[in-house]
């Protein structure tokens with residue numbers, strides 16, 4: 277399951293949430309102030325600049341580790 281990054285619209289706390297693919301923010305609440313429906317941040321911020329290169333290179337995006345229930 278991918279990890280999405282969220283920012284609370286109330287207290288601006290940024291946190292990560294492990295979710296199923298295609299799941300929205302309906303069930304996500306801020307861990308600090310319990311505000312529901314935070315803003316999802318774009319998760320692919322590193323794609324522009326390749327400064328260091330190969331050490332932190334590729335996150336595999338294939339759904340090969342699914343042992344069951346995708347929708």
Ligand SMILES: [Zn+2]
Nearest residue numbers: 284287306309
């Ligand atoms: Zn909050």
